[in-house]
């Protein structure tokens with residue numbers, strides 16, 4: 001069957017496998033090699049690996065473009081940022097993944113780039129910041145405030161001004177949002193999170209459109225990967241593809257759980273504000289109390305895992321401001337909840353009891 005006709009829930013299971021030949025293995029190959037017999041299409045493993053290709057086929061199809069796998073989400077972020085020329089200006093959300101913000105702050109301090117911070121929910125003000133910019137960097141929903149940007153309107157305005165648009169799609173995943181179809185030039189992922197889904201590896205990816213323009217960006221990013229050499233391990237890539245197979249069912253359950261919890265948390269006396277965009281499995285809450293109160297809640301959970309990171313099958317909770325580099329617009333009492341696939345009632349009972357620790 002033509003894979004483009006199949007739903008994403010089917011493609012995520014079926015893509016990136018070896019051809020159906022009698023006696024062939026069913027799953028993707030896990031290839032450990034540094035080199036290949038001469039005169040083939042790929043001669044050295046810093047350039048290509050069949051396990052990477054399998055993961056890239058599957059993710060590329062889900063995003064509607066061509067993927068490149070990286071050793072971590074930050075490696076993919078760093079690769080995408082190489083598209084900005086020296087001295088170029090990058091427009092970025094005020095609150096976004098702190099690794100991205102800290103990288104940009106360091107590079108701005110070194111005089112390599114200029115950075116303009118914007119409120120991504122204010123479409124007009126983002127557009128007015130685009131004139132003369134080299135890149136618009138979007139997260140939507142943002143980490144950890146879960147603000148939603150009008151990606152399509154922003155991408156259209158950026159295109160008119162020849163500004164390259166990158167969307168970090170880690171929180172939404174390609175099953176909930178496909179930025180390339182909304183007009184973005186590059187998608188980046190921390191595959192550490194939902195795509196692999198089991199909190200057992202780090203991996204990242206970029207995806208670019210299957211157009212001439214997209215392929216030119218793909219080639220620049222691929223060349224960066226090859227020459228900078230911080231490449232993904234085949235084992236991690238294979239595990240991520242194994243995890244990706246269940247993305248659709250994991251996300252379905254996690255999103256349903258998040259919707260239930262967001263509603264109940266909104267009526268809880270221990271919660272001042274619930275931040276939930278109405279989709280996805282991330283929910284942030286402003287605890288009715290100070291930083292210490294929020295820390296007590298996180299520490300009091302028994303089922304929720306008190307840890308950084310997100311997107312695993314297990315529910316995770318963290319006060320984000322304990323992380324250095326987290327922007328000040330993030331309230332001290334904000335707890336970020338990555339809702340997992342456990343039973344919703346069990347998650348609620350644990351959270352409700354922990355909120356009693358305020």
Ligand SMILES: *Cc1c(COP(=O)(O)O)cnc(C)c1O
Nearest residue numbers: 072073074097143170190192203
């Ligand atoms: C975690 C994360 C990253 C960085 O990914 P790593 O795999 O930890 O390097 C980038 N963007 C977002 C939105 C993230 O949550």
